[in-house]
Amino acid sequence: MNKWLELLKSDDYLGIKKYIKSGADLQETNEAGESVLACALRAGCSMETLMMLIESGADIFDFDDEGVSIFDMAITYDNIHMVSYLIEQGIDVNKTTRKSGFTALMAAACYGRVEIAKMLLEQGADQHAKDSKGFTAIDFARKMNKKSVLELLDYDPNAPKNTNYAR
Known part of the structure; x- marks a missing residue:
């Protein structure tokens, strides 16, 4: 989850896209059970980044x-x-x-x-x-x-x- 948090914190769209293409697990969670999408919201990521996560398989009902x-x-x-x-x-x-x-x-x-x-x-x-x-x-x-x-x-x-x- 550390790699996700690093990318999300800086809202690194291209880095996130590359990480997803490399096979990153969008279902990964942090210690509190928060999903990648939840962490992206907490980090204040752009709607463009949030939509990329969703289109790549992040669960909006999580x-x-x-x-x-x-x-x-x-x-x-x-x-x-x-x-x-x-x-x-x-x-x-x-x-x-x-x-x-x-x-x-x-x-x-x-x-x-x-x-x-x-x-x-x-x-x-x-x-x-x-x-x-x-x-x-x-x-x-x-x-x-x-x-x-x-x-x-x-x-x-x-x-x-x-x-x-x-x-």
Whole structure:
């Protein structure tokens, strides 16, 4: 995985292309179970590089040992183009593979990804879905003080706060 990480860190498109042609394993994972594609998202690789990885066989439906999916990673790292691409490829915006039940909209709310939150809501994301502790996207946006996301949601500033957040 070290060779992958070195190439991805510098977003070396030609180096990555050459590495793939030499037979590099696109299914290789790091210690956390993150795939090459997930590591590319974390490294901030260009959409051109991400698409080359996908076209070469990287799995867009992959997730790590904690259930964090490629879709989750795209949201976390604010890659709106990848989020859009994954939705076009049929990703269910309400499905989560995370053990905690943390949804895509919760991630967008937590990180203040306004444009991604809009896109998810337009695609039918359930803003009232609850994670395993009973928290919604509204709870996460409120806890993280993401007012611009709260404005998109059915937020009632007079509603009692859910203060049982994980610490």
